[in-house]
Amino acid sequence: MPEQDYRLNDAEVMDFVVKGYLVLKPEFPEGFNEYCYEECARATADSNPGDSILELVPKLHDVWGHPMVRGALVSLVGEDFQMSGHRHCHVNPPGTRSQGWHQDGTNQRHHKVRTVLGFYYPQDTSADLGPTMIVPGTHFRNCPTDRMATYAHFRDQVALTCEAGTVAITHYDIWHGASRNQGDRVRYMLKFLFSRQGDPAAPSWRHDPEAAAEHAHILAARSAACGQSDHYKERGLRREMWNHLLGAGAA
């Protein structure tokens, strides 16, 4: 039997373009997530090892090597994407306050998918355990962190509550932040970065021009609360991002 093709389809890529994130639920072997949870606890017990978390918990390679996760990454940042040397195990213990809203991206002016963030949650993450909060569609909106830091909640914000083993992939520029942990155990989130090596020359997902035409309405739909003129602008930016992914403009 041929190996299952886990690359995204057109509707899924369009959905990512519009919202700036997608959520995957890969199946890991029995005990895998519990093992990663315990290893992250051990690795961060004295101090946070920063980028060395992958050397200390090498099993984390299996998260990003899972065919479903790899298929999504290939779809969004190309077959030859690279994992950045920067990664972080975010530790959110009980009793924390919310992290301020911010963008990890460097506010470069472009409407491409150059870098994505991968978030892996080794534990069930309920609403009271400090899930990551994101605002769909904000990867199109540059915003200085000191301006958004005074906001507590945004209309249409999404809490990434999830089961253990869930992987979320977001655009580098999406507005996000950890929420406060009101639970009784530590919440870990492993953040990794993946970047494309060049502009796309052709689609790297399961592209089918007919299916893409059928689903084109996804790119035009209103996703999060915004004014009418912002919505018009955003539609243009989505189209720019989609065309770039298709390889339009490639020599």
Ligand SMILES: [Fe+2]
């Ligand atoms: Fe962040």
